[in-house]
Amino acid sequence: MQLVVREVACRRGARELFRGLGFTVPAGRALVVTGPNGAGKSSLLRLLAGLASPVSGSIQLEGAPEPDAYREQVHYLGHLDAHKLALSASANLGFWRDLLGGVDQSSALEVEDALEAVGLGGLGGLPVAVLSAGQKRRLALARLLVVERPLWILDEPTTALDARAQALFASLARAHVEKGGLLVAATHAPLDLGAGDSLDLGAHVAHSAPVADAAAGEDAA
Amino acid sequence: MTRAFLALVRRDLALALGNGGGAGLGVVFFLAVVVVTPFAIGPDLNLLARIGPAILWIGALLASLIGLDRLFAADAEDGSLDLMFMSELPVELAAAAKGLAHWLATGLPLVVAAPVLSLLLNLEPAAIGALCLTLLVGTPAVTFLGLVGAAFAAAFRRGGLLVAVLVMPLTIPVLIFGVAATGAAIGGTVPFGAPFRILAGLSLGALVLGPVAAAAALRATRE
Numbered sequence: 211m212q213l214v215v216r217e218v219a220c221r222r223g224a225r226e227l228f229r230g231l232g233f234t235v236p237a238g239r240a241l242v243v244t245g246p247n248g249a250g251k252s253s254l255l256r257l258l259a260g261l262a263s264p265v266s267g268s269i270q271l272e273g274a275p276e277p278d279a280y281r282e283q284v285h286y287l288g289h290l291d292a293h294k295l296a297l298s299a300s301a302n303l304g305f306w307r308d309l310l311g312g313v314d315q316s317s318a319l320e321v322e323d324a325l326e327a328v329g330l331g332g333l334g335g336l337p338v339a340v341l342s343a344g345q346k347r348r349l350a351l352a353r354l355l356v357v358e359r360p361l362w363i364l365d366e367p368t369t370a371l372d373a374r375a376q377a378l379f380a381s382l383a384r385a386h387v388e389k390g391g392l393l394v395a396a397t398h399a400p401l402d403l404g405a406g407d408s409l410d411l412g413a414h415v416a417h418s419a420p421v422a423d424a425a426a427g428e429d430a431a
Numbered sequence: 432m433t434r435a436f437l438a439l440v441r442r443d444l445a446l447a448l449g450n451g452g453g454a455g456l457g458v459v460f461f462l463a464v465v466v467v468t469p470f471a472i473g474p475d476l477n478l479l480a481r482i483g484p485a486i487l488w489i490g491a492l493l494a495s496l497i498g499l500d501r502l503f504a505a506d507a508e509d510g511s512l513d514l515m516f517m518s519e520l521p522v523e524l525a526a527a528a529k530g531l532a533h534w535l536a537t538g539l540p541l542v543v544a545a546p547v548l549s550l551l552l553n554l555e556p557a558a559i560g561a562l563c564l565t566l567l568v569g570t571p572a573v574t575f576l577g578l579v580g581a582a583f584a585a586a587f588r589r590g591g592l593l594v595a596v597l598v599m600p601l602t603i604p605v606l607i608f609g610v611a612a613t614g615a616a617i618g619g620t621v622p623f624g625a626p627f628r629i630l631a632g633l634s635l636g637a638l639v640l641g642p643v644a645a646a647a648a649l650r651a652t653r654e
Contacts, residue, residue, distance in 0.1 A: 259513075259517070260516075260517070261513055261516060261517075261653070262653070279519065281516060281517045282517065282518070282519050284517060286513060286514065286517060288510055288513060289510075290508075290509055290510025290513075291509070291510065292509055292510035292511045292513070292514050293509065294442070294446055294509070294511070296446055296449050296450055296451055296452070297442070297445060297446065297449070301442070301445070304438075305438050305439075305441075305442045306514065308434050308435055308437075308438030309435045309438050309439060309514070309515070309518045309520065310435075310514065310517065310518050311434075311435075312519055
């Protein structure tokens with residue numbers, strides 16, 4: 211399975227963020243997207259998550275079991291944690307497990323185990339409203355574990371996480387990649403996410419000159 | 432897919448019935464409308480009995496619209512809506528699940544409260560029965576038509592008024608036939624069945640078309 215991005219252009223309002231962007235993420239590799247604020251990292255990740263459509267170009271998950279259901283292969287962790295504050299941590303997680311989980315979830319973790327894995331063991335009964343920002347982020351990370359999906363799209367996954375939680379996240383990401391998963395993350399933190407490449411969107415911003423379909427994806431880490 | 436549908440219904444019900452949920456709001460509004468009406472109309476029992484069904488229906492209609500503006504907007508603001516698009520559950524069914532949960536939390540209590548409030552308006556037993564039946568059949572139509580407005584409200588900040596403006600005209604037929612059926616039950620020129628069947632038809636149509644239109648609106652308003 212590999213994520214293939216060809217000639218993708220993205221426009222936000224009247225401004226063109228990038229165009230002619232192409233890269234490939236094979237199974238068992240991570241791609242770290244970097245770039246200055248406003249370079250289009252989040253927009254690119256929304257495109258990769260299937261939540262927005264590119265102006266031109268194509269994004270495909272080649273070799274996926276169900277190529278038509280692209281979004282069902284993808285985990286998207288955006289800036290927003292998508293928790294309901296009034297519900298307990300385990301109720302939130304259980305809901306996403308039921309809503310996002312497909313037919314075969316045999317290898318995904320149970321809610322309690324996932325909470326344990328992100329260091330929230332014993333806090334499952336608390337309403338999310340009383341959790342700290344870092345704990346909410348950990349709970350959002352736990353969502354990646356309760357549903358098994360091959361492609362992880364993570365937008366600043368380590369926001370609000372302390373050093374230990376960042377290391378914990380990196381180890382979860384490495385485990386996912388080593389299992390043959392794919393991972394695309396936008397992050398400023400120097401994280402070791404396992405074997406992978408990096409893509410500097412800042413070098414790829416479409417100012418006025420057309421940018422050749424190169425640069426990206428070739429600078430292996 | 433059934434599991435995902437039920438999970439969404441359960442979560443929305445838990446949110447509506449829990450602390451800070453809006454489930455009780457509709458009933459309180461309904462109560463307020465019906466309680467102040469006799470004071471405004473005056474102590475004419477015959478007049479109250481005649482316009483009672485209409486007052487109750489107007490109250491129920493407006494109460495059904497309460498909370499609809501937050502139905503998708505809350506999910507859009509905390510990022511849940513994005514993830515709902517990534518489920519195997521089609522957006523149409525997700526909208527239907529949210530509509531069902533919203534009706535169970537706000538519409539059904541109106542139907543339950545209606546007989547008690549009918550007494551305040553001097554309705555006779557036959558009218559109370561007919562009213563409850565028409566509300567039971569008609570309020571889902573209002574909620575599911577309201578899904579369309581709720582979907583648009585998610586895309587625009589401060590979309591509360593938008594829901595009322597968009598949805599009200601669509602609900603007028605439901606109101607007309609709901610009140611007509613109740614009126615027919617307590618004597619009139621047409622039998623109860625004629626307007627009631629039209630009301631049921633409107634409701635069935637709304638149950639199907641509402642989620643489809645809401646899903647289309649959600650898709651169209653996502654950049």
